[in-house]
Amino acid sequence: MTAQTAEQRDLAAVIGLEVHVQLETATKIFCGCSTQADDDEEPNTRTCPVCLGLPGALPVLNEGAVEAAVKVGKALGSAIPEETRFHRKNYYYPDLPKNFQITQYDAPICDGGSIEFGVDGERRTVEIERAHLEEDPGSLSHAGGSIDTAEYTLIDYNRAGTPLMEIVTAPDFRSAAEARAFLAKLTEVLEYLGVFDVTRNGSLRVDANLSIVDAEAIDDDGSIPGETLESANRTEVKNISSHKGAEKALAYEETRQKNAIRRGREVEQETRHWDESRGITVSMRSKEAEKDYRYFREADLPPLRVSSWKEEIDIPELPDARRERFREEYGLDAEAAAKLTSTKQVADFYERITERFDPELAATWVADNLLGELHYRDMAITDVAERLDEFTRLVELVDTDEITVKNAEEIVLRRMLDDGLAPDEIVDAEGLGKTDDDAVAAAVEEAIEENPDAVEDYHSGEGGALNFLVGQVMAKTGGSADPGTVNELLRERLEE
Numbered sequence: 001m002t003a004q005t006a007e008q009r010d011l012a013a014v015i016g017l018e019v020h021v022q023l024e025t026a027t028k029i030f031c032g033c034s035t036q037a038d039d040d041e042e043p044n045t046r047t048c049p050v051c052l053g054l055p056g057a058l059p060v061l062n063e064g065a066v067e068a069a070v071k072v073g074k075a076l077g078s079a080i081p082e083e084t085r086f087h088r089k090n091y092y093y094p095d096l097p098k099n100f101q102i103t104q105y106d107a108p109i110c111d112g113g114s115i116e117f118g119v120d121g122e123r124r125t126v127e128i129e130r131a132h133l134e135e136d137p138g139s140l141s142h143a144g145g146s147i148d149t150a151e152y153t154l155i156d157y158n159r160a161g162t163p164l165m166e167i168v169t170a171p172d173f174r175s176a177a178e179a180r181a182f183l184a185k186l187t188e189v190l191e192y193l194g195v196f197d198v199t200r201n202g203s204l205r206v207d208a209n210l211s212i213v214d215a216e217a218i219d220d221d222g223s224i225p226g227e228t229l230e231s232a233n234r235t236e237v238k239n240i241s242s243h244k245g246a247e248k249a250l251a252y253e254e255t256r257q258k259n260a261i262r263r264g265r266e267v268e269q270e271t272r273h274w275d276e277s278r279g280i281t282v283s284m285r286s287k288e289a290e291k292d293y294r295y296f297r298e299a300d301l302p303p304l305r306v307s308s309w310k311e312e313i314d315i316p317e318l319p320d321a322r323r324e325r326f327r328e329e330y331g332l333d334a335e336a337a338a339k340l341t342s343t344k345q346v347a348d349f350y351e352r353i354t355e356r357f358d359p360e361l362a363a364t365w366v367a368d369n370l371l372g373e374l375h376y377r378d379m380a381i382t383d384v385a386e387r388l389d390e391f392t393r394l395v396e397l398v399d400t401d402e403i404t405v406k407n408a409e410e411i412v413l414r415r416m417l418d419d420g421l422a423p424d425e426i427v428d429a430e431g432l433g434k435t436d437d438d439a440v441a442a443a444v445e446e447a448i449e450e451n452p453d454a455v456e457d458y459h460s461g462e463g464g465a466l467n468f469l470v471g472q473v474m475a476k477t478g479g480s481a482d483p484g485t486v487n488e489l490l491r492e493r494l495e496e
């Protein structure tokens, strides 16, 4: 093809993701070392002969990791085969002192599946090719921060042996934005399953694959023939640690590869590195082929049968289903249902509140007031999950008309979060208890007596007079009367 025709070609990006997620277990996948890092821990202290790969040390599979993997498989709709096996993937790199990684190859624990997600107001489904269990390697820190310029590198094996799942998608994405929306959905599902902690540093790492094909090669239903996919040279950007990073790296690769093709150059099939600070991908090495890894069976681990056990492993209601149920059962609109199911903890909190109150009142208090105030303070629902009773009491104070909505929102809720006080303490301290009816009626009488001019203005039809009188009554009651009631009482009294 000449450069001329290359320029005229209509090109499309093809993207597939390999997502590595750390599974939340107490101990590592093949030994008893803890997976929980202390903030101030020293490197290479949470280790033992197994995760250091010392000769003769034998792995023992962690049941908790298998259970978490089965949950992931059930959520993805994967087939979970009768028998699954472990393999050694051989490579020489200091993050794995054994010089091989225990992983899965031809019999992964999860086979196939799919995930549905929304992007730009549309629903998309992406196929999952497989999801397998493996051990996390150690972590490397490159002096100066960048792998391609560092003078030396330090190794920490505390992470080595953390249970990982590699979830591999089909090359079904057509844009970087789609890939990012998928990652958000996947994270949400994993969090609902309770097998994953998104706040943990490095708990999700993405390898992003991208190639460019002729737009004509894409069938009407959006699928791409296998031979087109195979013949397209793809790059794999390794080890991206955020959703946003994955989107940016893919957008960069798309532009870079399209430019190369339009200039008549061939794209190298290679592994690249995402340089976050420079916002570019850089070449690391040519892409290793499967044969380079010399996969063979891990003889130290027997084949694993989960066939009967897997039936006993339950998963919770997943985000889409819960969203739908919230709309039907509680009559919420799409926006409120989405907010209230954004995490499992928020949804659980909301459902506890609805046990006591009208679902709409509960929705306003959780979705608008509570989440809004939490967000403003950089807090999460998990920071208040233990104060459910206090929050229930706050809604009750409003529901039974003991305090005004305004005071509840602007004083009580805010002080609950800022000062950690209980609602009744705040009501007492601030004198927010609504003045009783007699006191309000007395204040109305006083206001009318003291302001004959305003009363006259009211009768001659001046609109502002009533508001003025309401203001007087509110001042007399120290702001604790309900403005609506005051308004009504004044009107009745003036029309007598």
Ligand SMILES: Nc1ncnc2c1ncn2[C@@H]1O[C@H](COP(=O)(O)OP(=O)(O)OP(=O)(O)O)[C@@H](O)[C@H]1O
Pocket: 014, 015, 016, 017, 018, 168, 169, 170, 171, 172, 207, 209, 210, 211, 212, 228, 229, 230, 232, 233, 234, 236
């Ligand atoms: N033409 C293509 N363009 C973009 N992505 C592709 C293309 N063909 C395959 N892919 C994607 O590349 C990824 C391949 O992942 P897989 O784990 O199977 O192999 P690998 O990357 O060769 O191995 P490794 O796990 O050692 O990195 C999948 O997500 C797949 O969708």
Ligand SMILES: [Mg+2]
Pocket: 018, 166, 168
């Ligand atoms: Mg892979």
Ligand SMILES: [Mg+2]
Pocket: 018, 207, 236
């Ligand atoms: Mg790969």
